[in-house]
Amino acid sequence: MEDKTQEMERIQELLDNKHYTALIAELAEMNAVDVAEILDKENAANAVILFRMLPKDLAAEVFALLSSEQQSAFISSITDKELGPILDELAFDDIVDLVEEMPANAVRKILANSGEEERKLINQFLKYPPDSAGSLMTIEYVSLKKNMTVKQALDYIRETGLKKETIYTCYVTDANRVLEGIVSLKELVLAPEQELIENIFESECIYVNTHDDQESVVAVFKKYAFLALPVVDAEKRLIGIITVDDVMDVMEQEATEDFQIMAAMQPSEDAYLNTGVFTLAKHRIGWLMLLMVSETFTGRIIEHYTELLARLTILTSFIPMLMDTGGNSGSQSSTLVIRGLATGEIQLRDWAKVLWKELRIAIMVGSLLGLTIFVKSYFLDRKPLLISASVGLTLIVTVTIAKLTGGLLPILAKKLHMDPAIMAGPLITTIVDAVSLIVYFRIAGLLLF
Amino acid sequence: MEDKTQEMERIQELLDNKHYTALIAELAEMNAVDVAEILDKENAANAVILFRMLPKDLAAEVFALLSSEQQSAFISSITDKELGPILDELAFDDIVDLVEEMPANAVRKILANSGEEERKLINQFLKYPPDSAGSLMTIEYVSLKKNMTVKQALDYIRETGLKKETIYTCYVTDANRVLEGIVSLKELVLAPEQELIENIFESECIYVNTHDDQESVVAVFKKYAFLALPVVDAEKRLIGIITVDDVMDVMEQEATEDFQIMAAMQPSEDAYLNTGVFTLAKHRIGWLMLLMVSETFTGRIIEHYTELLARLTILTSFIPMLMDTGGNSGSQSSTLVIRGLATGEIQLRDWAKVLWKELRIAIMVGSLLGLTIFVKSYFLDRKPLLISASVGLTLIVTVTIAKLTGGLLPILAKKLHMDPAIMAGPLITTIVDAVSLIVYFRIAGLLLF
Numbered sequence: 001m002e003d004k005t006q007e008m009e010r011i012q013e014l015l016d017n018k019h020y021t022a023l024i025a026e027l028a029e030m031n032a033v034d035v036a037e038i039l040d041k042e043n044a045a046n047a048v049i050l051f052r053m054l055p056k057d058l059a060a061e062v063f064a065l066l067s068s069e070q071q072s073a074f075i076s077s078i079t080d081k082e083l084g085p086i087l088d089e090l091a092f093d094d095i096v097d098l099v100e101e102m103p104a105n106a107v108r109k110i111l112a113n114s115g116e117e118e119r120k121l122i123n124q125f126l127k128y129p130p131d132s133a134g135s136l137m138t139i140e141y142v143s144l145k146k147n148m149t150v151k152q153a154l155d156y157i158r159e160t161g162l163k164k165e166t167i168y169t170c171y172v173t174d175a176n177r178v179l180e181g182i183v184s185l186k187e188l189v190l191a192p193e194q195e196l197i198e199n200i201f202e203s204e205c206i207y208v209n210t211h212d213d214q215e216s217v218v219a220v221f222k223k224y225a226f227l228a229l230p231v232v233d234a235e236k237r238l239i240g241i242i243t244v245d246d247v248m249d250v251m252e253q254e255a256t257e258d259f260q261i262m263a264a265m266q267p268s269e270d271a272y273l274n275t276g277v278f279t280l281a282k283h284r285i286g287w288l289m290l291l292m293v294s295e296t297f298t299g300r301i302i303e304h305y306t307e308l309l310a311r312l313t314i315l316t317s318f319i320p321m322l323m324d325t326g327g328n329s330g331s332q333s334s335t336l337v338i339r340g341l342a343t344g345e346i347q348l349r350d351w352a353k354v355l356w357k358e359l360r361i362a363i364m365v366g367s368l369l370g371l372t373i374f375v376k377s378y379f380l381d382r383k384p385l386l387i388s389a390s391v392g393l394t395l396i397v398t399v400t401i402a403k404l405t406g407g408l409l410p411i412l413a414k415k416l417h418m419d420p421a422i423m424a425g426p427l428i429t430t431i432v433d434a435v436s437l438i439v440y441f442r443i444a445g446l447l448l449f
Numbered sequence: 450m451e452d453k454t455q456e457m458e459r460i461q462e463l464l465d466n467k468h469y470t471a472l473i474a475e476l477a478e479m480n481a482v483d484v485a486e487i488l489d490k491e492n493a494a495n496a497v498i499l500f501r502m503l504p505k506d507l508a509a510e511v512f513a514l515l516s517s518e519q520q521s522a523f524i525s526s527i528t529d530k531e532l533g534p535i536l537d538e539l540a541f542d543d544i545v546d547l548v549e550e551m552p553a554n555a556v557r558k559i560l561a562n563s564g565e566e567e568r569k570l571i572n573q574f575l576k577y578p579p580d581s582a583g584s585l586m587t588i589e590y591v592s593l594k595k596n597m598t599v600k601q602a603l604d605y606i607r608e609t610g611l612k613k614e615t616i617y618t619c620y621v622t623d624a625n626r627v628l629e630g631i632v633s634l635k636e637l638v639l640a641p642e643q644e645l646i647e648n649i650f651e652s653e654c655i656y657v658n659t660h661d662d663q664e665s666v667v668a669v670f671k672k673y674a675f676l677a678l679p680v681v682d683a684e685k686r687l688i689g690i691i692t693v694d695d696v697m698d699v700m701e702q703e704a705t706e707d708f709q710i711m712a713a714m715q716p717s718e719d720a721y722l723n724t725g726v727f728t729l730a731k732h733r734i735g736w737l738m739l740l741m742v743s744e745t746f747t748g749r750i751i752e753h754y755t756e757l758l759a760r761l762t763i764l765t766s767f768i769p770m771l772m773d774t775g776g777n778s779g780s781q782s783s784t785l786v787i788r789g790l791a792t793g794e795i796q797l798r799d800w801a802k803v804l805w806k807e808l809r810i811a812i813m814v815g816s817l818l819g820l821t822i823f824v825k826s827y828f829l830d831r832k833p834l835l836i837s838a839s840v841g842l843t844l845i846v847t848v849t850i851a852k853l854t855g856g857l858l859p860i861l862a863k864k865l866h867m868d869p870a871i872m873a874g875p876l877i878t879t880i881v882d883a884v885s886l887i888v889y890f891r892i893a894g895l896l897l898f
Contacts, residue, residue: 029653033673158639167635168617168676185634186616190607204478222701224482225694227617227676244693245674248700252671255704256788262708263784263874264777272789273802277809284781285814291777292818295770296825302766310762317751319765320772320882321744328713328740328875332733335712339705340721353722360726365734369741376745425712425874426777433769 004034011038015046024053032061039066048077060089067274068101075106084113091165092118093138093246096125133217134210136250137231137240142170144197146180151193157185166243169228172201179230179238181205207232210239214250219344221247258342262335262424264291291430298433305441314383315444318391319437325369326398326436327429333358333406334428338420341410351411358407359400366399390444397443398436405431460487464495473502481510488515497526509538516723517550524555533562540614541567542587542695545574582666583659585699586680586689591619593646595629600642606634615692618677621650628679628687630654656681659688663699668793670696707791711784711873713740740879747882754890757898763832764893767840768886774818775847775885776878782807782855783877787869790859800860807856808849815848839893846892847885854880 007030014023027035027050035054039047039062051074054062063071063086075083087095087110095114099107099122111119121139128134142164144153153170161167170188172180181203191200207230208217220229221244231240257267264287268275302309302319309316337354340346346354374392377383406428410420456479463472476484476499484503488496488511500523503511512520512535524532536544536559544563548556548571560568570588577583591613593602602619610616619637621629630652640649656679657666669678670693680689706716713736717724751758751768758765786803789795795803823841826832855877859869 031653031655031673154638161635161639167638185638186610189603189616189634189638190610204480206480222697224480225697227693244676244697248671248674248693248697251697251700252792256792259708259711259784259788263780265781265784271794272785273795273799273806277806277813280785280806281810281813284778284810285817288774288777288781288814288818289821292770292774292822293825295773296822296830298769299766302769303763306762306765309765310759313755313759314752316755316758316765316768317748319768320747320751320886321741323769323772324744324875324878324882325737325741327878328737329733331712331875332714332737335708335714336721336729339708343701343705345720346722350722357722357726357729361730361733364726364730365737368734369737372738373741373745376742381745426780429773429776433773437769 035062036065064094131214133208133212136242138165139240140165141241146198148197150191150195177237258421261421264426301437323433326402326432329399330402330406330428331425333403337410341420354407358403362400362403366396370395386447394440402432484511485514513543580663582657582661585691587614588689589614590690595647597646599640599644626686707870710870713875750886772882775851775881778848779851779855779877779881780874782852786859790869803856807852811849811852815845819844835896843889846888851881
């Protein structure tokens, strides 16, 4: 990839030396993403100077990419006369995001600079549930009629296309805005000019409903490799479209949330470095507290066997190894199943297949681990035979229980309409800890006394 | 979303009743993804029957979507005369994937049915490293010249566009195939017919090198929201393009690999349900064995303090809680940092910021947990004061060390060019276990004797 650092240094130099004319020319040629990155690194005063130098359309693109703190700062430091044209250029879904995230005074300023029709639409969009298809969509799509010719369609796209989020998929609707099908720009460009849309459009197209969950939207994009997807209401009227770039953000966000839940945290969309320590601490303390208190029950099990441990303190030294190996074995299984459920590869009906697979893996892996620890303990570390045997046997049983639990609990969670991700490592570990200790003390008690 | 089950049932019915004419008409109207799903569910004989009913272009699309087992079965059950046209319709990157995955006899059949030029290209493509930009790209792009008019460009696209992976981004190259810039179909459609490409194309475009890692390709797509990205060689000659749908697959696969590594498994691209138990067991045993043997050192620490534990067996009962809470605290931190590094939000230079953040969080969270366990132990469970105090203090120290370790190790791994994901929960837990026990016994020793 080409080097962006030089470009940034050049901009900085031009700014420091107040070469504004050269700066304006240079900025106009740049990609909005890179300009936003530069503004992000500058101090507030310089950022506003640079922002004012941008051509209108680039300014709007850059504005949409800024952090909400910076957007809010910009809105309060520029005049209504400057704000108006930026809002005009801004894509509708970016305006809605803006209104959702800005403080009240900035929102007032935005709404005051929008037309009445737009204000109504913004309010309607704010009503969609946060993780729904409706909250992801934009209204800037190309809509065509069946009786248009290809030439009429292309002329219409030429007239209106600049303001559309995408022109590569166009939507065919009837007089009541009901979605009838789609036609791609590729098909339009490749077709003869006098052909009717009716003859080339795809009537069996896939769509989602405004209230569908964003996870199902992601699943459709992954399955069919679309660039855009139409969103309809209960009467199949076309309301908006979702484009692939927004779906990529959702994919990443959903994976991040799963990582967080699986590490026993409250999920959050906020970036780590930009989140305050209080908020981060708050997201972590709940599960830590719950799991800690649960673990005190494991302590009770140990207390119950105090007498056994007092007679044979050597048994204590194996506790960390048994607990951790059990926990790790369970985490492996639960992670694969949770991920399989998330990508759609594993379905609820596969529960028996999963259990049977995990059982066979557990017996293989558990036996190998149990045998290894027995050999190491008895032959290398010269521990008593029966103690080494107890540890080895416990490991086989624990690994088996851990893998079955790890394989089954995420599916059970999904069945109960909970997020399978909460059945990850930390919870499995807590359950397996108690189980492994009971198994250990029982086996040791049987073999040794 | 509309219901696909009915469609599938209708196909099944037509097939069972041998209504082949209706079946052919029905299949021709369907989406390739859905046809592939049906073939996947049918037995081998029926699948071949259905496949032979598909129109050529749909057949090629469907073929590219089948599992490698099915592709291999199809290749051996259809004649060369049937295979030829399918290979002609297949996208070039799909042919390369096919040759990579097929058994030797199928590969011979494929190469025998390709032209000489194509055979040479296939061999060249097979040489790119597996996770490189080169291995992701396709050669079916539209390449234009600067001195073409918009009309000439559109005519050229009309002539050649059907066989291209995308026509929405076109690439401007010079006589030596060196990449000069890009122009989108949107710009072409919106521009006047007599305008020269020279005047509307974007000369400062972003590209990757054939040998760049696929992770950096994903990063570029996420940052700039592209639909396609050009891939060049060391002389900046255009070799191919990568499209957004292939990048979505890579994104998902990279996240899955991170989940697997973080749960102490060898990463694998294979789907869980389709992987044999031996392979799955092999992917899991390595880390389990390593972590198990490491944990025997924790056992040594306990042996070292046998005397202390024999005098006060009650101390043993807190071991599981201390170990697990420490491990969970460390996993939370390492997960957030690993994910931040993967999405590019956290950079190596941020290590001090991360440590400072984690230190403050650790003191907050650790104190609250320590205080809670002290109150529960002393007031509720009526344990001795000094033992309750030892446990509470140990927790504060352990959580702090765990969070600092969890925050720092992934960054250190990245610095050493290792995958940060291996510094996840299981490894942190093993380290923190040893640390927490030493801290525990030291504090208890100090307070109690």
